Amino acid sequence: MGDSNTRYADIIIDISHEALDRVFQYRVPLSLWKEVRPGSRVFVPFGRGNRETEGYVVAIRPEADYEESKIKEILRVNTEGVSVESELIKVASFLKEQYGSTMIQALRTVLPVKAKMKPKEEVFITLSADIEAAQKLLAEWEQKHYVARARFLFLLIEKGRITKEEAVKGCNFPLKEIRRLAEQGIVKLESRIKYRNPFPELTKRSTGWPLNEEQQAVADNFQKDYDNGKRGTYLLYGVTGSGKTEVYLALIEQVLAKKKQVIVLIPEISLTYQTVRRFYERFGERIAVINSRMSKGEKSDACERIRAGEADVIIGARSALFAPAERLGLIIIDEEHDGAYKSDTSPKYHARETAVYRAGLCGASVVLGSATPSVEAYARALSGEYKLWTLKKRAGNAMLPTTQIIDLREEFKKGNRSIFSGELHKKIEERLAKKEQIMLFLNRRGFAGFVSCRACGQVIKCPHCDVTLTYHRNGKLRCHYCGYEEPFIKQCPICKSPHVAAFGLGTEKVEAALHAEFPTARVLRMDMDTTRRKHAHEEMLAAFSKGEADILLGTQMIVKGHDYANVTLVGILAADLSLHEQDFRSGEKTFQLLCQAAGRAGRGDKRGDVIIQTYSPEHYSITTAAEHSYENFFKEEYTYRQLMGYPPCAHMLVILVQSGDESQSVIARLRIEKMIEQSQVGQEVPVQILAPGQASLSKLKDVYRQVLYLKHKDKETLLDLKRRLEPVLEKHPMFAGITIQFDFDPLSHY
Template sequence: MKYADIIVDISHEDLDKTYQYLIPEQLRDRAVIGAQVLIPFGKGNRQIKGFIIGLSDKPKWKEDAIKPITALAEDALVMESQLISLAGWIKDTFGSTMNEALKTVLPVKRTVKQKENRMIKAALPKEELVIILETERKKNNKGRVRLLEALIRTPSLDYNWVIDTLRLSLTTIKDMEKLGIIEKESSVLYRNPIKETSSTGRTIVLTPPQQEIVEDFLKEYREGTRQTYLLHGVTGSGKTEVYINIIEEVVSTGRQVIVLIPEISLTYQTVLRFYQRFSDRVSIMNSKLSQGEKYDQYIRAKNGDIDIIIGPRSALFTPFQKLGLIIIDEEHEGSYKSENPPKYHARETAIERARLCDASVILGSATPSLESYKKALDGEYKLYRLTDREGKRQMPHIWTVDLREELKARNKSIFSRKLKTLIEERLQRKEQVMLFINRRGYAGFISCRSCGLVLKCPHCDISLTSHNGGKLICHYCGYEENFPEKCPSCGSKYIASFGTGTQKVEEMARKEFPAARILRMDMDTTRKKGGHEEILSAFAKGQADILVGTQMIVKGHDFPKVTLVGILAADLSLYAADFRASERTFQLLTQAAGRAGRAELPGEVVIQTYQTEHHSVVCAGKGDYEEFYNQEMVYRKLMSYPPASHIMAVLIASKEEEKALKASELLTNALKQWEEREELLEYHVIGPAPARLSKANDIFRFCFYIKEEDYKRLVAAKDFLDGFYRFSEEFQGTQVQFDFDPMNSY
C-alpha cells in the first residue's frame, strides 16, 4: 500500500476529517491501521501526531500534492491506537462505516472551557512583606495594604477571593506582580462528578463461596491467564463484593478497571459502594454529565488520575493506558446493545478490547443472557456460580396470582386481593414496598369502544400515549395533541385510554393507601440531572413507603427495608413481537423478585399475571434459571434463533415508500443471485416486509432478516449487500443499516 488515510490526533483537530499521506518505502512494512505516526500538517508543515485508519494504492488527488509521513512512533501501542484498532474491528464485525465506529470509540474534541484554580502567593519572606506594608501605609495605598495584610496572615490566597472580598483592581495586582511582591499561580481544576459521597473504608468479609471465586480468578490473573468469566449469582448473593475484592488486587498491580452498568439509575448506589472502598480513585461517565464533566473524566483517565471508571455502555471506551479488567454487571441487559450505527454489543466489544490490551473480562448476572450461558456451558467462558444469598438469607417467597380468577371474584382493581393484604401489612410494620410495572406514561393506547379506532401519530405508525394534563404524546417523535372529547371517526363519546402506566399506578395506590408516602420513578420523573439519585436517595433514607416504577427500579438496587415487591401485569412483556420476549419476561420477574428481603427481614413477592402456565412465569416463580434456559433453548433451536443460530436484520429507510420497498426487493434479489453465481449455500432470508414501526418521522421503513448458523457467513453477506448498496445508483435517497443478533425486532 502506498497511501495512508490519517486522522490527526484528536487533541488537535476535528475528528471527522481524514487526510491522505504518502507512505515512504522504508515505513511500508510497519504502516498498519492503528499505527501512530508523525506528519507535516497545514501550511506551516508543523509536525503533529496522527493515526492510520485506512490504506490504499490510489491517490485521492494529485500525487505531487500528497505529503509523506515523517515517521512512525517508536513507542509501544498507545491507547488511541488500541481504540482505533477496536473501531476497525467494530466496523467489520457489526457493519458500519469507519467514521461511525471512530465517533463511537473516540470522543469528538469539543471546545470545553477548562476550570482553573488560580492563586495569589507571596513572593517574598514574611519579614520583608511587613516592611513593605509600613511603606504602603504611609503612601495610603489602601488596596496594596489590604492584600499585604492578608498575605502576612496567609501566604497563599484564592484569586477570586482577592478580587471579590478585598476589592482589588487588576492594575494593583499587575503592579505588585511586576515589583516582585506577589506571584500568580494557576492549575487546571478537573470537575469530579461524584458529590456528597464519603469514604468509610468499610471492610468486606467474604463468604467462603465468594472467597473461592476471588482466589481462583486472582490465581489465574497472577499467572497471566486472561479470559472471559461468567459470574452467575442469584440476586443478593454478593456479586458486587466479589468485584470489589478482585478490583482491589488488579488496581494494586498498577492496572485500571472499567465497570459497566446497564442504566444511569444504577450509578448512585454502585458508585457509593465503590467510593467507600476506593475513594476519589473512582469516577463515573454517563450521559447526564455536562460536556465539561465528561471531558474532565476523559482527561483524568488518560492522565492516570483515576483507576476505576463506572458507567453505561459508552464507558467501555475510557482511554485507560493500562487497562487490566473489564466488568459488565447485569450483562443480560438489552441496553448493552447500541441502537444507533454502529450497532455493536458491549459484551463482544469488551472482550475484543480486553484482547488488545491483555485484560480479563467478568460478566455478572442473576439471569445471564442465553448467549453468555451457552458459551459458558460450551467452555468458551469460565463459569462461576453463587447459589445462595449472603448470610444464608432466604430467597423471597413468591406468590403467583391469576388475574382471571381476580376478575371472576369481581375484583377490578389493579391490586389483587393478596397484594393489597400484604401491602397493608407492610405499611403497619413500617416496612417498604416496591411496585413494578414495565410500562411508561399514564396509560397504554387510546381507543374507541364503539368503532375500534386507535389514535395514532400522523408521522409514525404507532399509537399515541395518554399523559397527565390531557395530552396525547408519540414516544418516537414527540408529536403532541390534546385528548379528544369524542371519537374523530364515529363521534362516539366512549373513547378512553387502555393499559396501565406508572402514573396511573401511583394514583390508584394513593387512593387505595391514603396514608402511604409514595414515590414514582420512570423516564418522566428522572429527566433532570440528578433525578435518579434524588428519588433513590429519598427511598433509601425511608422518606417513602412505596416506590412505583418501571424496570429501572428493579435492577441491582439494594434497599434493606424492602420486604414486598408487587409485579403488576407481569406478562405484559410476553406480548411483544420479539423472539426474546420470554427471556426478557423471565429476567424482569427474577430481577424484580430479587429486590425483596435483601437484609435481615424476610421478603415476599406477588406476581400478577394472566399467563400462570407460561414457562417464563413458572420458572421465575420457582427461581429456576437452568429449567428456563433448557426450555427456552428448545424453542430457539427449533426456530433457528440466537444463540442456537445467528440473525442479521437489514433495515431500509426512505422518505418515499416506493423507493424503500424497491430497495429492499433489489437487495434480497441481489443476495439470491450472488448465492447462485458464487455457488454458495443458500441463506435463509425472511422478508422483505414493512418494519413493525413502518413509518417514523415521515420516513418509511422496510426490513428483512437473514438467519445463519455461521457468523462469518453473515458478515460476508453484509459485506456483499453493503458494497452492492453503495455502488449502485438505484439506491439514491435510501439508507441501509445492518444489525447482527438484534435485541429488538424491527
C-alpha cells in the same frame, strides 16, 4: 485503478477535531507495507508547504479515490510507544467490520471529542521573599496606611498560600496590584487546572466490608490468574443480593495495586448515584464518572484526568468503554444482560463483545456480572469460552423471598375485576398495618397491544413464527416477523369465549386504583412522565428510602439494583406483557425482569414476599423466576433457541433500508434481496432470508423503513455477505438517497 503493488492509507490528521469527517489519502511506500496498519501513527507531508505532520491511519485500501499523481507518500512510521488513540482506532475498525457502519461513524463513537473547553484554573499566591523581609514590608505598609495591601500581606504571611479569589474578593485587593508585586519579586503566582467534581458531597471510607467465603474465593481465583499473566473473560453469576459489588471492589483493588486502570460499566443512569457512592467511598478522588447527562466540559475534564492518569477507576454507561485509559487492566460490566449495552445508533455495537476485543488489545481481563446472565454469556461460560464463577448465598443473613404465582384467569372466574388479586390485596393491607414498605412493579415492556383471552389466557399467535400478533387500528392482527395477517375476531379460537381484547394497563390507572382501594396509603409513582427532571429519579428514591411513602409504583426503572431494608412485599402486576412481545428474546426479558423485581424484597433482616400475577402461570419464564432458578430457565430457553435457530445458536443480520420516498425504499429492499439470493446460489447452507418487508415501525419521522432479517449458523458467513454488499450499497447510483444500516444479532425488533 491501482495495480496490486500500490496501497493507499486513509489518514486523519487532527484527531481532536470535533467535525472529524475528513480523511486524507496517502500512498504507502513498499518499505512500510508491513508496519502501516489501522491505528499506526505516521508522519506525512501536509498542506501546501508539505510540512511534516503526524496523523493516524484509519484504513488501508487497494485503490485511490482520486487522481493518483496528486497523492503524496507517507514519510515514516512513529514507533514511540503505543498510544491509546491507536488502540481506540483499532476498536473503531472492529466496530465497522463487525457491526457495519462507516469508519467515520465508528471513529466518532470511539474517540473522545476534546471539546475546546478552557479548563478552569485556580491561581495560588505564595511569598517569594523570606518571612522576615515580608514582615518588615508589612510594618512599613501599615505605617503608610496601605490598608488593602497590608490586609493582603498579613493573610499571606499567616496562611503561607492563598488563592486569587481569597486575595481579590476577601482582601479587596485588585489583581493588577498582585501582578505588580509579583514583578517586584515579593510574591509568586502559580496556576493549577481545577477539575469539576460531579460528586462534591461524597466522602471516602477507609475500609471495605469483609468478604464472605464465596466472594473471597472469587477474588483469590482472579488474583491467581492475574499474577500468572492469565487474562480471560469471567462471568460472575450471583443471585440477587449476593454482594457482587463487593467482589468488584476487591478485584479493582487488586488491579490498582498493579498500577493499572479499571473501567466499570453500569447500565442505567438511574443506578449511577447509588453505585458511584460505593465506589467513591472506597476509592475517593481516583474515580472518574462518564455519563450522557454530563456537560461537554465535565466529560472533557473526566477524559483529561483519565489520560493524565489521575483517575484510575472509570465508571459510566456504555460509552465509558472508550475512555482513554492508557494502562487498562480490567473491564467490569455489571448487569451484563441489560439491553442498554447494545447501541441503538450506528455502529450498533454490543458493549460485551467490544469490551472483550478491547481487553484483548491491551492485555486486560473482563468480568461480566449478573443475577440473570444473558443466554449468550451463559452459553459461552458453559462451553468454556468464559470462566464461570457463582455466588449462591445472599450477603449478610438475608433470605431469598417466598414467591407466589397468582393465576389471573381464576380471579376472572371469581368475578374479581380489580387490578389486584385477592391475595395481593390482603398482603398490601397487612404491610400497611405493619408500617412496612411495598414495591409494585408494572411490566410495561412490549405494550404494543397483543390480543389475549381473559377467560383462558390464550394469546393469539402467528402460525408461522411462534410470536404474538399485534393489534392494528385497522382491525387486523399482524405478525411483524413475516407479515402474516388475519382479521380481529372477538372470539377466542380455543375456548370460544367472547372476552378477547387487546391488553392494556398503565401506571396512572394503577395509581387511581391504589387511591380508591387503599385511601390512607402514601403512593410514589415512578415512570417516564414523573422522572423527566434531571434529578427527579434520585429525589424520589431517596424519599422512598427515608420512608416518606408506603408504596413505590413503577415500570422497569424501579427494579434495578436498589436496596431498601424495609421493603417486604413486591407485587408484579402483569407478568405477561413482556412475554408476548414480538421478539424471540421475550421469554428471557420476562425472566430477567421478574428476577430483578423479586430480588428487591427482603434485603434486610425481615423476610420478603413476592406475588406474581399472570395469565400464563405455567410458562417456564414465570415458573423458573418464582423458584429463583436461572439454571432451569436456561435449559428451557436454550432448547427453544436451538429449535428455532435464534442467537446464540445461530446469528442474525438485519439490513434496515430507509428513504423519504416509500416506493424507493421498497425497490431498494427488493434489489438487495435479489443480490443476496444471487450470491447464495450453489452455497451448501445458504443464508436464510426471513420476513422481508415493512419494518414494524414502518415510518419514522417521515422516513419509510424496510427491513431484511438474515439468519445463518456461522457468523463469518453473514459478516462476509455484509462486506460484499457494503461497497455496492455505498457507491452504486441505484442506491442514491437511500440510507442503509446493518445490525448484528439485534436486541430489539425493527
